[in-house]
Amino acid sequence: MTVPPDAREHTVGADDGTELRGLLWTSDDPRALVVIRTPYDASRHESIGRAWASRGYECLVQDVRGRYRSDGAWLPYRHESADGRAALDAVTRIRPGLPVVVYGASYAAHTALEAARASRAPVAAVIVAVPVLGPAETTVDANGVRQIRHRIGWWHEHGHTRTAQGPLSDVELDARTAVAATDVSAAADAWGWPEPTRRAWRELWAAAPVDVSRRFADVRAPLLVLSGAYDFFDHDARRLAREWTGPSHFAVGPWGHRIGSGSGAVIDPWLTAHGLPGTPDRWTSILCPEHPTTSTFDAAADEWRHERTVP
Template sequence: MTAEPGREHLCGLRDGTVLGGLMWECEHPGGLVVIRTPYDAEQHEPIARSWNARGYHCLVQDVRGRYRSTGDWSPYTSEGGDGAQVLARLSSEYPGLPLVLFGASYAAHTALEAARGAAFASAAPVAAVITLVPALGPAETAWDADGAPWITHRIGWWHEHGRHRRSLPPLPTAELDRRTAQAREQGFVEAARNWDWAPAALADWRRLWSAERVDLSARYGHLDTPLLVISGDDDFFDHDARRLARAWSAPVHFASGPWGHRLVGGVTDEALRSRITSAGGLSHIIDPWLRAQGMPGTAAAWTGVLASAAASRTRSLLDPVSGAWCHERTSP
């Protein structure tokens, strides 16, 4: 039997923008997971169905200006206000269902911003936030922790995802190398004038390189929503994921292991991948953590570290050699 496709979901905003997405529903849901993405809602069907299997409805929504959603696409500018309005709409459509915000990379940013926007607007309460390898803001994606630019990575991402309603094919390696050399010789902004980018895209590119790092305590420290942060030892955003966990004042659980930005799917060492799988992978963290928050999930002995009211910060680390998880409480 062919599985039913996701149902079209439209959310009109106060400024006339219509955000489009796909809703995958399950029988007897215990919650509703919201994923807001610039990478095409339809491509997220496998993860949406995995949430259905856990007992959650799942909405995957294209952000403003991307794929099914109207408006202008400008990375890192609209996610707080847009997300808050989406949550208010969902709360009225699915009354009583806990809302869980979930996302990886840019979608982790949308999850955090929706939680912040909802709190600021006194909109629908958020039951939990789960962020994986979070890309927290323009500056965090442009510069490493030591202040060196990620110029090749940024040129590639903005060419492919940052300028149009739909993503473009990646730049050929030779062209990406040529543009990187141009940027180093002429300056990041000046070089882009030779790349046939529209004025709006050039303005966003200029903003990327002039942005300040996010003050995470000021931006998110007032939120009272439980947070799960999943990073990777080899992820280029690991430093910022740890900053986020330290800045969060509500209960936060940090988890990491021997993978990079593509998480377990990017591990190419077959022996290491086998050890990670044998340890339960990320489901070993996500499902019991959700259960500990009172939502559908799987019971596990390790969540005893979450039980103490004083344990607002806890962590789980996967040892790459032994393939064993270590769960512990940590200091503020």
């Protein structure tokens, strides 16, 4: 958990007094702020922090509660609304009056969405990649098939310890999956997880899917969703863009959970189109607040195609 030379440590007090820590990348002439909240170690986001700072943003990358630098107990999905609100309050105190963007990929996309929903003041924009909408969306695929093996693997590595653990062997993962196939809720009782984690595991399998239009009804900020056509969460990413209350733009390419290179070719013009620091491009003229719009990366032509279409 080293501090990169161009960042400084930053601490936020949550509503209950828990100290949430992260790293702040500053800009010589900041024109906006961006907040990223992650369970995967803020110091591993060095290149992202620098990229945002180069655009003219002050960038806070914060470890979520109970992970890496941050105090408190780590319970996935439990505190992201209130803690996200506290993070946004803190950055606006640093630079009052500057627009705030929330950004994140995978679980960090969940934290970004929850922060936008809970914010005391409207955020300027929401950018999410391969988004996890909520716990229920991680448990089944687009066809409703339960993803027991994948969930066991993630919760073993990331779900109940301050830092990431090494992955289970294929043999052990197969054995645990076989046991969980009989009773997935009770299976974790034999895996040595602490009781709060076992309780969170049981709640995971009972969780209801996120109703996008209801949960984010009061968030009118423009939304940019980046997805991969072969990503597990692609169908949820499309649903998010389609059902978002405010303006939304959906960008997809032929990749999986790791977004392919060139996403900046969409992010920067999109930011500019919404009055935020970025790089303009002619294609942003297709953006329309009345309905979702779409960008698709054509790998054969090595170019993005932009359309006024619903994803």
